[in-house]
């Protein structure tokens with residue numbers, strides 16, 4: 001009997017990160033045959049990702065629909081809800097949010113980055129309509145989810161505008177000597193931004209764990225990444241003023257810390273034609289076959305400062321938007337190919353505005369707290385205090401962060 005060949009994929013997804021994997025699952029749920037470029041088997045990394053992600057309600061809804069959230073929350077300590085959040089300025093300004101005030105179950109959910117990747121990869125193994133391939137293959141739509149350093153997008157003509165903050169974010173896990181009670185804490189101390197994200201970990205709530213994200217001038221961040229544990233703990237105690245009790249590194253080994261250089265990136269355009277030779281090295285495509293298109297999602301399209309913990313939330317919102325556009329078209333405009341410019345423009349219309357607004361908000365906050373002139377410092381702290389007494393403005397801010 002002749003073996004049945006897999007149907008030609010409607011979308012080929014390049015990107016092994018959370019956005020690429022979530023996209024493969026979301027499109028497969030719409031019944032679209034997809035190829036996901038898993039690449040050749042790689043040795044497991046000796047440095048696990050120490051990040052904890054703050055995911056908003058919209059990201060949680062998407063992961064629930066993909067049946068990934070359930071798998072995550074079944075594991076002890078991998079998901080921790082944030083019930084309260086305090087933001088401190090550098091001259092006494094303060095802003096406080098609570099889930100109860102916002103009439104929400106939680107302000108965000110803190111999720112282990114490595115566990116999220118594992119849960120997505122496991123779901124992909126069992127997903128129908130997903131073909132894991134080693135190399136990019138021909139498909140009308142090439143979805144590029146390669147992250148901030150992806151090279152295919154640049155090779156295929158996607159121009160991205162980029163500015164460096166001159167800072168790096170240091171991430172690791174901490175243990176405090178008192179329970180976190182679901183409270184996140186963030187301080188803006190020009191030019192540093194430090195966030196403590198409550199995270200139970202395998203030991204449960206009594207272990208009083210936190211994920212640390214500390215944005216600092218790059219040289220300082222790298223020095224602290226490589227510093228002896230006692231030096232980093234002393235610097236942390238100094239920066240937090242004991243707000244979370246005495247903080248210790250969960251793992252004193254510097255391999256349990258990592259630094260990411262920070263930049264603001266936005267794509268000039270989100271889709272375009274794949275160069276003729278790129279996927280067909282054997283020659284031009286058959287007459288009458290439309291050229292394939294590339295489309296950007298996640299950090300490949302936009303990178304924002306992590307001070308608001310929104311990068312992955314934006315990427316997952318891209319996934320939800322593209323899956324909705326292609327899913328709706330399958331029902332109402334089945335004659336359109338997945339790279340029909342009308343569909344791609346619909347996706348861009350849904351995503352370009354919210355993404356640009358979040359980039360402006362995070363960049364504006366960073367700019368506001370970057371200079372150290374006393375007048376600016378006084379005004380920004382006054383602004384935080386005023387905002388704290390304006391419930392509608394606070395509700396609006398919280399709604400933006402929660403993803404609606």
Ligand SMILES: Cc1cc2nc3c(=O)[nH]c(=O)nc-3n(C[C@H](O)[C@H](O)[C@H](O)COP(=O)(O)OP(=O)(O)OC[C@H]3O[C@@H](n4cnc5c(N)ncnc54)[C@H](O)[C@@H]3O)c2cc1C
Pocket residue numbers: 014015016017018019020037038039051052053054055145146147148149150151152169170171213260297298299300306308309310311312313314315
């Ligand atoms: C310190 C820090 C803390 C953060 N905290 C938060 C947070 O709390 N909440 C939040 O929402 N966001 C947060 N972010 C942002 C978040 O990490 C990113 O937005 C998110 O990881 C982007 O996902 P991605 O899949 O688009 O890209 P990536 O995570 O970069 O994944 C892309 C992957 O694709 C691979 N790849 C590249 N080229 C190819 C190719 N040709 N084929 C196949 N694979 C390829 C790459 O190696 C990489 O593994 C944080 C970022 C930092 C630096």
